[in-house]
C-alpha cells in the first residue's frame with residue numbers, strides 16, 4: 001500500500017513540477033517553432049506513458065496484493081494483449097519520430113534566398129566572415145592561417161579579397177532574412193548553439209558543417225559553445241544582435257575586408273614601395289609560407305634583413321639586398337639550413353622583387369628598429385582594445401584580473417614581476433616575456449600551473465594591445 005502511495009505522489013509531484021518549474025525555455029526568436037512543437041509532442045507522449053505505467057503499477061500493487069485465499073495464475077501468453085501493446089508502442093514511437101524527421105528535412109534544406117556567413121570556432125572564441133560585393137566567400141585552408149590571416153583565407157583567391165571579417169564575438173544579423181551559417185573549427189570540436197533560435201550544430205575541424213534560420217525578432221541573443229572543448233569551454237560565448245536590414249548593412253560596410261585587414265595590421269608606417277611589396281607578397285602567395293610572427297613553411301621574415309644566414313653547406317652570409325634578390329629569383333641557389341628546397345620560382349618583375357625586399361626590410365625590422373613609429377596609438381586606447389580582446393578571445397576564462405587563482409596565473413601585478421618557472425629559472429615578466437607567452441605559451445611555463453594554454457591567434461598589433469592592458473592591472 002505504502003509503495004502504491006509513493007508511486008502516485010511521485011507522478012503527481014512530477015506533473016506539478018513541470019507546470020510550476022522556474023526553468024522555462026528561452027523565448028523563441030526564429031522560424032523554428034516547429035522544433036518546439038516536436039519537443040512538445042515527445043514530451044506529451046512520454047508523459048502520458050509515464051503516468052499510465054505508474055498508475056497501472058499502483059493499481060496492480062493494490063488489486064493483486066497477497067491474500068491467503070488467492071493463488072497466482074500462470075498465463076505465459078496473451079495474444080490479444082500483445083497485439084494491443086505492440087500496436088500502441090508502434091503508434092507512440094512513430095508519433096515521436098515522424099515530426100522530427102519532417103522538421104529535420106527542413107533544417108538541412110537551406111532556402112535559396114538565405115545569405116551566407118561563415119563562423120569559425122577556436123579555443124575559446126568565435127569569429128565571423130561575410131562575403132563581399134561578389135556574394136561569395138573566398139577559399140580558405142589551414143595552411144594559410146597565420147597571425148596576420150587568422151581565417152586562413154587564400155590570399156590568391158580573388159573571391160576572398162572583399163570578404164568582410166569580424167573577430168569580435170558579437171555578430172549582427174538582419175531580422176526576417178534567412179541566413180545560412182557555415183561552420184569551421186581551427187582546433188577541436190565546438191558546437192554553435194543559440195538557444196533562442198533553437199539551432200545548434202557541431203563545428204568540426206577539417207570539414208564545413210552548416211545550419212540555417214530566420215531571426216524573427218530584434219534583440220540580443222546569447223551564443224553558447226555546446227561541446228566540451230577544453231578548459232575555457234564555459235567562456236566560449238558570444239552574442240547575436242538582430243537588427244533591421246538597414247542597420248545591418250551600415251554595420252557590415254564598416255567591417256574591414258580581408259585585403260584591408262592584411263594591409264592595416266601590418267602596413268602602418270610602411271613606405272609606398274613596401275606597401276606595394278606587401279601586395280605582391282600576398283598576391284603571389286609568399287605569405288602562405290613566410291610570415292613575421294609565425295612562418296608556416298619557410299624562414300621567418302621577422303628581423304631577416306641584415307641577419308646572419310647559415311646555409312646547408314654551413315657557409316654564412318648577411319641577408320642584404322643582393323642576397324634577398326637571389327633568394328627570390330633563384331630560390332634553389334641558397335637553401336637556409338633546416339629548410340626543405342620547396343620554394344617555387346616565381347614570375348616577378350624587377351620592380352616587384354625590389355618592392356618585396358623593401359617590404360621584408362621595413363616590416364620585418366620595424367619592431368627591432370629603435371625609435372620606429374610603431375606606437376602610433378596611445379597606450380590608453382591600446383589598453384582599452386586589449387581589455388576587449390581579453391574578453392572576446394576567452395583569455396579571462398583562465399586568467400583573472402583581480403589576483404584570484406584560476407587555471408592560469410592572474411594578470412594582476414603581473415607586469416614586471418619575477419616569475420618562477422617550472423624549469424626552476426626565474427624571469428622578469430617584461431614585454432618580450434609576455435609576447436613569447438602569448439605566441440609560444442609552453443616555452444616558459446610558470447611553476448605550479450599546467451601547460452594547457454593554446455598558442456594565441458592574435459595579430460602582432462592585437463598582442464601589443466593586450467600587453468598594454470596587462471600593464472594597467
Ligand code: CUA
Pocket residue numbers: 121122123124189190191225226227228229230233234236
Ligand atoms: Cu568550444 Cu566548447
